[in-house]
Amino acid sequence: ASTAAQAATIKIALAETPSDELAAFFVALDRAKANGLDYEWTAFADEELAIQSVLGGQMDIGFGTPYAAMQRSKAPIRIIYQLSKLKFFPVTTMKYNDLKDLDGEPIMLHSRGGGTDSIANVIESKLGIKLGERSYVPGSQNRVVAMIAGQAEATILDLSNKNKIIAQAGDKFHALPMFDVDASDEALFGNVDWIKDNSDQVDIFVKALLSVYRDMAKDPTIIRRETNPDGPIGQLPPEVLAELDGFYADAVAGGLYDTNGGGRKAAKADMEWYSGAGQLDGTVDTLNIEDFWYLAPLDAAMQ
Amino acid sequence: MFILGYKLPAMSSLILWALLWEAIGRLELTFFVPAFSTVIMTLIELVQTKVFQKALSETAYAFSVGIGASVLIGIPTGILMGKSRLLDEMLLPWVNIFISAPLTALVPVLMVLFGFGTKTIIITTALFAIWIIILNARAGVMQINRSLVEMARSFGAGPFTAFYKIYFWAALPEILGGVRIGVIRAVKGVIIGQLLVSIVGFGALFELYSSNFLMAHFWAVLLVLFTLAFAIAEFLSFLERKVAFYATKR
Amino acid sequence: MSAVIVFSAWEIAGRVPISYSFPTFLESMAALAVITLDGSIFVAYAETLKPLVTGIAISGVLGVGIGLWVGLSEKFEWLFAPIFIVMQAAPLAALIPLLVMIYGIGLTSKVFVVCIMAMPVIVLNTASAVRNTPVSLKEMARSFLANDHEVLLKVIIPAASPIIFSGLRLGVSAGFIGAILSELKITPTGVGDIITFSRSIADYPTMYAAIFSIILLAVLFLNLLEKLENYLFEGNNRGYISD
């Protein structure tokens, strides 16, 4: 059994280094490990590379939202679990109190055609406003720095950077209330053939994820408690670990995580979102869920 | 550098710069630059952690292999390019292309050819170090006094013997200058290598600390790198000084 | 000749394909033709060339100047060499937030990125070359009454020129990379914008077309640099020992 288990070691391609945002994921991995899952992970510099490594077969399970890749490469890559929703926070100086106030105002975004750009588009269309000049500064940290240095008054940040800027300069900046988006920010995906060949393992993994997400929804502090002190998260600097509870409390409250692993609802939202953002050709009606999601493991876990 | 007749160690000006850093940090102009002393304290804590030690050993390994490869490949390549028109005309366009290609353009190729582990990091490190080594060795060799080469040939030196008994030594001052700069560049190269495809080693620490705004930690890691760069630069200048006796008398 | 090898290697690599984000040479050239014909590449270069040209001019002139100074004066070396070592060793990504902090997200920051990329190697190489000036020539110049300034200009620089130019070669191409990098990391404008945008919509041929164009430009510039070197210091070019 041991040789079989070793042969089936799941290789996971992360799209970023382990940090607070991945704590829940690693807790799930540990739970899965207790149930007999053997895994190893590699952190890639960006999502592109993580997707490519799965496409190329060097990695089994990837981390990201590979919609464009799935459509373009026609590779049998499918999403199996939604890890987090697209939650971005419009952060502004105290000058603005509502998204509507941003009408006609300049805003700083990640890059043209990138995720924050599409969020800005959606904000415009949902609220019927027109944002002012868009300047682009890639990298959340750089936007935080630019904000603190006073070079911009409004930007869009992810949860963790939003928390950081508020922690650094809460007196000057705040996050504006934002409507909910169900589309995925991060999802787990893999090669369908591989998933089918290793369905036992995948099932254990998805089950573990689901259980962690559900437990976390009840009590966000389990993440901090269950984190393996010798694992990649446990080794993070104490300053980061100290903020885990706060982060997950916020995240759960903010609806970052779906307790049902996304599934069909997420798939629909994604197709809508990513075709809107220009990464997918076609519309929700013409796109086929089966081309993007492989739902069997999630369905099995939900039972 | 002499002050009042005392010879100051070569890098002693760093103390001055550290003081300046401390002052800027103390002024708390920006959270981005913590005081030097804070960074040192953090560093002391940091070096005791397993994560740091692992990162250090990974980084040092990739760094030294990358440097070793660049030196072993770069010096002969540069010498041969400086010596032979055919090779130079074949290789120089490649060198020009490679030095002007942004690394991001090569990522897909690197990843497929070398995977996403240590090999890619080593290659990246070498890509940072090797060009200046090649170019300087080439320039050094093109200036060699022809009589020396003829002399060696007339006493029966084969191409290989001439290579390491004449070309290498005659161009050594230039070669060492190139190696010194190449090694300093490689310090940056190894970090970029660790960030380029998969994130490991010091690259991972960088990424982590900067994305979490742990500036003291961030600067502590940078400080380790700078120390590495200075130590190596100083060692190679020491070697350069050893050949200085003939560098100006050729 | 070499170009043919490079391009066919690229074409083959693209055909294999080694990666779905790596287009073939022909696809990229087609994309290049498209952006050239619709003129967007010229608009982009108008934007990119600003920090590029300014940065390279500053790095070239200041780099050689400071390099000479560092190479000639021990005091100056003692004080300033560490800065260039730091500049050379520090990963740029680490410095960008600092730059953004101090110089904002405009042209100044980008020029700085170009300089940080280009200058250290020019300075350090020039400095080490200067120390190797043949003493007999310096003596000769002094005996014919050259003042320090003339010794520098007429003996030290020509004698050091091969090594100075090898540093310039690397520095200038690093400057080209720096210009793109600054547009990728600070604010996407010009060619950097073409790269990020086509990357985000997975239009890889266009992305590689843009990268190709900048490499092409850099290589052309390097050849120009070589011509300049041969023109200025003709006699230094003693040809190859092989012929």
Place this chain on the structure above:
Amino acid sequence: MAISQTSAQPLASTADIAVSVRNISKKYNQTEALRNLSLDFPKGELTSLLGPSGCGKTTLLKIIAGLLDANSGTVQVGGQTISGPGPDRAFVFQDFALMPWANVIRNVAFGLELRGIAKSEREAIAEKYIASVGLTGFEKSFPHELSGGMRQRVGLARALSVNAQVLLLDEPFSAVDEQTRRKFQEDLLALVQNESKTFIFVTHSIEEAVYVSDQIAILLPRPSRVSEIIRPSSFRGKSVDNIRRDPEYLDIVDQIWASLRSYVE
């Protein structure tokens, strides 16, 4: 008559010819250095090349050494057409060609080093030749710490130490004082006499050529050919101090001088 003059005909049977140069031409870009030059160097003799500055003496020597390729023509050493340098020939360079990074003993021993002689042995040999050129005490000095004449002597010692059959000497005594020069001349003559080595010797001193040579080849200005070959009757037996007033000696010097001068003016 003290002079036997030949018009470039082989003097002796080929067996006695150490180096034979046939119809050599050499062009550097625009400069035509040698044109169709033929010359034989008998074994165990010292041949001097006399010719105006820049006429191609160094070029000819380098071609014989196998360091330069002629545009046309062949060089035979010991009956074999050469295609490159060989252990049978040693070169003393006009510009000394010392390795600036090596000290005197290493420079002198370099020829032996390339022949794979063990360090202790080659240093012993080098030591001997360093002494014979009067540089004892400077073994550990570097070339830049030597005077011009001392450097030249290092180059000479290096060439002598490899014990080659043919020695190609390009103005080997130009920078040494008269006293040293005479001692070296005696040393060369002893080598010719006792070990029947063949010397090809470039000099600008007619007196020296007449005194030491078995045969003197006078070269024309660029493009160079052999204008005449003179075989001075040997003055070697006579003491150096006496020949200066020897009318026969003075006649030859005058004759050579006249013929050199004729085409320079």
Place this chain on the structure above:
Amino acid sequence: MAISQTSAQPLASTADIAVSVRNISKKYNQTEALRNLSLDFPKGELTSLLGPSGCGKTTLLKIIAGLLDANSGTVQVGGQTISGPGPDRAFVFQDFALMPWANVIRNVAFGLELRGIAKSEREAIAEKYIASVGLTGFEKSFPHELSGGMRQRVGLARALSVNAQVLLLDEPFSAVDEQTRRKFQEDLLALVQNESKTFIFVTHSIEEAVYVSDQIAILLPRPSRVSEIIRPSSFRGKSVDNIRRDPEYLDIVDQIWASLRSYVE
């Protein structure tokens, strides 16, 4: 008597002394090159320095040129103690010191360039001196394309072109042929005669020294001092070809030879 010998006493009033060297000592690390050397060089005369290889002639010349600092002692040029190079002195280097990146005309014009002469003017002057050393046609050649003797002539032309009052020549004719050497000797003598320039001349040829010099200083081996000063009666009037058989001339040569040899052996 053809020889007037003095023991380093001033010959003429100080007004007539162009260069005066007093109690110069120079040590390189362990090597003591000059010890307490004093010597006067009268204005409008040609003084030769004769001495064994490595005795310190180049060192002395460089000290006079202001390129090297002596450990003790002073040098006066035109009555002024010097502290560095000056426009009154020009140097011909033993190792030529040509700039490899500059072609012949630029090398020759370099001294004038440093004096701020306009390009067209200095090239015209350089052209003239290039012709006078017989290098016409090689103006655009680079040093590595020249023969040894041609390089030496470039260095000579450069020093002559700046028109300095004192010329310091370190073995300036060592690599040129006899014919050229004689022409140059005549040229120097003309400069001494017509423009009353002062020459300090290092050579290893006793004959040359006797023929061209007003005064010959014979130096002892390292550490060098002046052993004697010889003022040969002028042979300049006589034709070069004749003096070779002139017994008076031969006597002086022999005498110098004897005294050089005495302390070498």
